[in-house]
Amino acid sequence: MSEVSTPGATATPAASAALRAVPRSGWHVATVAAARRETPNASRLELEVDGWPGNAAGQHLDVRLTAPDGYTATRSYSIASSGPGTRVTLAVDKLPDGEVSPYLVDEVRAGDMLEVHGPLGAFFVWAPVAETGDARPVQLIAGGSGVVPLFAMAQAHGDADDPVPFRLLYSARTPDDVYFAGELQRLVGASAPFRLDLVYTRRAPEGWRAPAARITRETLEAAVFPAAEQPRVYVCGSTGFVERVADWLVELGHDPRSIRTERYGGT
Numbered sequence: 001m002s003e004v005s006t007p008g009a010t011a012t013p014a015a016s017a018a019l020r021a022v023p024r025s026g027w028h029v030a031t032v033a034a035a036r037r038e039t040p041n042a043s044r045l046e047l048e049v050d051g052w053p054g055n056a057a058g059q060h061l062d063v064r065l066t067a068p069d070g071y072t073a074t075r076s077y078s079i080a081s082s083g084p085g086t087r088v089t090l091a092v093d094k095l096p097d098g099e100v101s102p103y104l105v106d107e108v109r110a111g112d113m114l115e116v117h118g119p120l121g122a123f124f125v126w127a128p129v130a131e132t133g134d135a136r137p138v139q140l141i142a143g144g145s146g147v148v149p150l151f152a153m154a155q156a157h158g159d160a161d162d163p164v165p166f167r168l169l170y171s172a173r174t175p176d177d178v179y180f181a182g183e184l185q186r187l188v189g190a191s192a193p194f195r196l197d198l199v200y201t202r203r204a205p206e207g208w209r210a211p212a213a214r215i216t217r218e219t220l221e222a223a224v225f226p227a228a229e230q231p232r233v234y235v236c237g238s239t240g241f242v243e244r245v246a247d248w249l250v251e252l253g254h255d256p257r258s259i260r261t262e263r264y265g266g267t
């Protein structure tokens with residue numbers, strides 16, 4: 001049995017003292033290989049997962065924290081990486097009143113252990129045209145940390161040098177809140193066709209083409225592949241964001257069967 005120490009106890013039950021990674025059937029023990037700030041409010045965790053079978057781009061896993069008194073808290077997290085191998089990347093946004101995310105963002109250190117279950121989800125996934133034969137363009141639409149599984153897809157698309165046109169429309173609060181900023185810029189310049197459209201909701205960079213504002217139906221329409229091109233669309237973010245965007249896409253003529261959504265909760 002491995003034990004995780006939690007320096008600086010927090011007020012939440014799951015993270016209030018030492019947490020234990022208790023192997024159970026169907027679960028894996030993950031060692032945190034690296035933990036670093038992704039944005040001022042989020043951390044990127046590199047996990048080395050014993051027995052991990054590899055995962056498709058877009059899948060998620062469950063993280064379970066167990067307190068010494070046996071209290072457990074389980075939350076789902078998308079996987080920012082894909083492919084074979086036992087290394088898994090997560091990126092977690094801190095919800096100030098949350099039970100699990102403040103622990104994962106502020107407390108977890110390299111060498112700590114976590115319990116994870118996965119990979120999970122067979123619907124919100126993407127694979128190269130060479131595997132699927134599906135040559136339709138792909139439109140990714142992310143709100144905040146909802147970019148995590150979409151980044152995995154964009155990265156897999158770049159790694160495979162997949163010829164299918166990809167676009168990512170990504171809504172972030174400010175330039176500092178953009179996840180995977182360097183990697184996304186590199187994908188823009190790579191040979192697999194990839195376009196990145198950023199929308200800032202609270203503060204845009206100086207001289208940016210548009211003032212900070214939430215995505216509207218009009219900005220969505222201007223950025224995404226038109227319905228006539230029959231794109232496959234993946235939308236991920238808070239529940240409110242995903243539902244608004246999915247409604248607009250249908251109003252704009254997109255086939256609901258071509259729209260796949262992942263809701264993170266919240267409003």
Ligand SMILES: Cc1cc2nc3c(=O)[nH]c(=O)nc-3n(C[C@H](O)[C@H](O)[C@H](O)COP(=O)(O)OP(=O)(O)OC[C@H]3O[C@@H](n4cnc5c(N)ncnc54)[C@H](O)[C@@H]3O)c2cc1C
Nearest residue numbers: 075076077078091092093098099100101145148264265266
């Ligand atoms: C399939 C899936 C994949 C996910 N992937 C990621 C990921 O890659 N990165 C990531 O940071 N999160 C991800 N989430 C969200 C994550 O599972 C947790 O919900 C989140 O970390 C909050 O947990 P918490 O224990 O800190 O907050 P909780 O204690 O559960 O909630 C605290 C408060 O925040 C509200 N709330 C819960 N979730 C959200 C939300 N997403 N937005 C706004 N308010 C919310 C709750 O209603 C509650 O009022 C994913 C969720 C799902 C279902």
